[in-house]
Amino acid sequence: MSEHNAIDDLSHHRKFKRRPMQVTDAQELAVSYAATGLTEHIRLQESDGRVLAADMIAPHPFPAFARSGMDGYAIRSADTSRCELGETVWLKVVDEIPCGYVSSIPIESGTASRIMTGAQVPEGADAVVMLEATEIRHEGSETMVGIKRPLAPGKNITPMGFELQEGDLILRKGTKIGPGEISVLATFGLHQVEVYRKPVVGIFSTGTELLDIESPLEPGKIRNSNTYMLASQIREAGGVPVIMEAIPDRIELAKQRVEEALAEYDLVVTTGGVSVGDYDIMGELVTSGSMEMLFNKVTMRPGSVTTAAVKDGKLLFALSGNPGACYVGFLLFVRPAIRKMLGMEQFYLKEWTAELGADYAKVNNFTRFVRGRLEVQGGKLIATPALLDESSVMITIKDSDCLIVIPPELKGAAKGQAVQVLVLPGAWT
Amino acid sequence: MSEHNAIDDLSHHRKFKRRPMQVTDAQELAVSYAATGLTEHIRLQESDGRVLAADMIAPHPFPAFARSGMDGYAIRSADTSRCELGETVWLKVVDEIPCGYVSSIPIESGTASRIMTGAQVPEGADAVVMLEATEIRHEGSETMVGIKRPLAPGKNITPMGFELQEGDLILRKGTKIGPGEISVLATFGLHQVEVYRKPVVGIFSTGTELLDIESPLEPGKIRNSNTYMLASQIREAGGVPVIMEAIPDRIELAKQRVEEALAEYDLVVTTGGVSVGDYDIMGELVTSGSMEMLFNKVTMRPGSVTTAAVKDGKLLFALSGNPGACYVGFLLFVRPAIRKMLGMEQFYLKEWTAELGADYAKVNNFTRFVRGRLEVQGGKLIATPALLDESSVMITIKDSDCLIVIPPELKGAAKGQAVQVLVLPGAWT
Structure with a gap:
């Protein structure tokens, strides 16, 4: 066996032997590093979708008179x-x-x-x-x-004070502001609100071979779609996306670029470069010693290679380059972190029990998060898996209302069975 | 009986004898006047929440290669x-x-x-x-x-074309753009999209006695909260709110101001001035002959006085001044109109059957739209009415996920009973 061979084996060993972390453990670990940031005062009229950074107390009874x-x-x-x-x-x-x-x-x-x-x-x-x-x-x-x-x-x-007495809590810190919140804040003349600043999130793609979305298609190449999907997801979560140039293939340069972004932004997300292949630069970067790796494998499909690290208190999430896996990885890890940074109390996706609307045959040793449709039939919540839910499939992302959780114990799942579902942002609206 | 008295009676008669229209009839009638407007081409990166104005067709197979x-x-x-x-x-x-x-x-x-x-x-x-x-x-x-x-x-x-073949429909005209849509459009290099222009909606409050939200409270007065609530609702629906000065009390001036707004904006919404009282200027305005009144009473609570009219093809919605009624009136009538103007196929709120989570005692001769919480217990959808749901109550708007539909036949409703619910925008997210 040559020396070269030995290194190959070691390298294989290191890459294959990632120790997977349970999904909820990984979520809790990553989110534990997310902290609320600075606040700012804005006009109530511009507060749609923002998150209160202070409890709001009624300055007078409401109604203020009989x-x-x-x-x-x-x-x-x-x-x-x-x-x-x-x-x-x-x-x-x-x-x-x-x-x-x-x-x-x-x-x-x-x-x-x-x-x-x-x-x-x-x-x-x-x-x-x-x-x-x-x-x-x-x-x-x-x-x-x-x-x-x-x-x-x-x-x-x-009667006076029928809805609220003076000094009553109107809205808790961490509340997301929508029409109902604006209505009640306006009523009390609370025309300026203190909200958390939107976390600014740097997005890197990896793979310099990705085509820009404005470029014509070239043989063997694909366009950079995850970056724009992530930007949209970041906006929904309450953050401000900043799209960066793709991460260069050279590890030292990549490290420098990611570290610069971590210093400048509140959070950094990358897509691609985390699987076991030779060109998986993010995998190398998080284990290179310049940052603390939290996990580089999670017991989930898609997105088992989802990786998280921390440097100087800032979170780096390295998501899969597969569109489906990138989408799910964002929802399970990055969105909760952003929402926690925004001071929200409910940072995870809403979870309900539903009935499975169709057989789901795939068996896996990891928990599967299957894109699906959420409907109500006869008062019962029915979740039906998308026909194509492979991690590489992008076409069904847009048609999904939920992620159906299929734990490995199930060995697939039969129509009619009770399953947990995570409700996707914007479902049913 | 004096002559003065006779006029009083006639006036009473006209105001009290409004012929109520069924909710769905009123919805369909109003929405039938809403039409899609102009379109514009925007960058995909800025298309979040916008609505496609053209079918999007796959310019190549995807994947484009094995x-x-x-x-x-x-x-x-x-x-x-x-x-x-x-x-x-x-x-x-x-x-x-x-x-x-x-x-x-x-x-x-x-x-x-x-x-x-x-x-x-x-x-x-x-x-x-x-x-x-x-x-x-x-x-x-x-x-x-x-x-x-x-x-x-x-x-x-x-295989090549596993997700889509060249010429396949990617996304239908009328689709609202989110992360999944952006992902697939980016993949195909469709970096410019044709979307409907956001309808611009003028908002008037009535009642010059309303306090501005920046003003200190004065005896007997309330602050203008509906205007800001409506602005937030309009944004959620996909429109651009323009807040106008309050409508003056004098009918001729009011008429002029509303007509100017209808000429300038795509839609006009007012709040207040539609009940049977003497100062209800919107009631007078829509019956004054300068516009076509569609309805001025709907068989619903709250918001039975919800009024709609048309002038030169533009819709005017005169909503109740009661916060709860204003909120519901917007969701049932104005939001569908805005969404139809945006080319959306699903313009009404999503409707499901749920189980009533608590007794609801109120009986009414009109259908009641009760604010409530929507939850899932054991796979079943449970809708629980808010403790305070009076039309004048604002405090429970912010805590609601749904409107529970209680038709008059029910004579109240018992816990466990099947009811229809309308899912509110942003529920569960």
């Missing part, structure tokens, strides 16, 4: 007790209260004030009778309102 | 038949094929070429043996690869 829930008349409910005898009670209309107006005329027995939905209920009144249940009579310069049915105290009035 | 699915050796499978006898077959390594490289050396019987995952399989080879299943021997300057097990033809090779 509010009419109807267009009608503010009255004293006791005045309507005679209606029980079939009698129409006539009350003198003493004021008209549009929204935003505070009446200076208290309601006394025998009087009523015309009031609009949303207006402040005048002093003395304890109920609002809806306009449709009234009739009007004019007596000289006076207007009388007739009521035919008795009203209970509090009817059609929303 | 592709190795493994790091290993490209061989002729027939050469491995002797392995069945437990014999190691030794093949002479004639080339090394990294990704992006086309080998000029065809594989003949007795030879093999080292090949990387994703590289083009050389002529003559019909299988790839994975690296881990091989051993290496050097004979002088020659490298021999040893294989111990037989391989079937086609093993570890993805």
